[in-house]
Amino acid sequence: xxxxxxxxxxxxTVVKIWKISESFDDLMQLVKLKPESLQRVLDMKSELHQRxxxxxRCLLAKFGYEDADLFYDGNGKPHLKDGKQISITHSFHFSxxxxxxxxxxxxxxxxxxxxxxxxxxFIDYEFSYLNEHAADYVNxxxxxxxxxxxxxxLFATPGLSFKKHCLVIPVSDNDYETxxxxxxxxxxxxxxxxxxxxxxxxxxxxxK
Numbered sequence: 001x002x003x004x005x006x007x008x009x010x011x012x013t014v015v016k017i018w019k020i021s022e023s024f025d026d027l028m029q030l031v032k033l034k035p036e037s038l039q040r041v042l043d044m045k046s047e048l049h050q051r052x053x054x055x056x057r058c059l060l061a062k063f064g065y066e067d068a069d070l071f072y073d074g075n076g077k078p079h080l081k082d083g084k085q086i087s088i089t090h091s092f093h094f095s096x097x098x099x100x101x102x103x104x105x106x107x108x109x110x111x112x113x114x115x116x117x118x119x120x121x122f123i124d125y126e127f128s129y130l131n132e133h134a135a136d137y138v139n140x141x142x143x144x145x146x147x148x149x150x151x152x153x154l155f156a157t158p159g160l161s162f163k164k165h166c167l168v169i170p171v172s173d174n175d176y177e178t179x180x181x182x183x184x185x186x187x188x189x190x191x192x193x194x195x196x197x198x199x200x201x202x203x204x205x206x207x208k
Contacts, residue, residue, distance in 0.1 A: 003062055004094070009194055013100035015205055016062050017108070018055045020093040027054035033067045052090035059097040077156040087153050087205070094201050103208040105154030107146040111200050115141045122148060122162035129170040139197065144168050146204035147180050147193050154191070154206050155182055168193070180206060 004019040044050045069081050087106040089096045098106040148162040167181045182189040195204035
């Protein structure tokens, strides 16, 4: 399937989402990989991960980039050679890329009930406004996880804790944006966050 969705949060930022319906072979025909990327994708044991990797390269092409324009630093954070900021995500049969002049992070997750079992591992302050008996509890947990994962990718600092250092301000019903904070080593960093839900998945992206 071609591009699933394009979002423009502001004049400096674009989000693109891909629904992965193509086979591994079909995706391979759509991309040009540098040797190390080719070896990386061939070494992956899961075809789902292979297709996710290749779909991200398809998204890069939609932005006008090639695989050769992308590199990773020592913390695993992706960068573009032209200096633009980039963040990447994929989950099952969806992948997403955000490109901006600003520092950004993105995450996509499938909405699954088992997230409630691990909620205590990534939530602290947010328990004060969540209702675990509400029908949308899993969805709200998934939104919070996606936001915190986006912050983690954006901040790219070893030792950052979802539970201890990342705070998500409550979201009103029928609202799809909020403010999130990183409180780390006596400094506070504020980010605008937007999210959307589609086909049982949640996507969130944070912008400094």
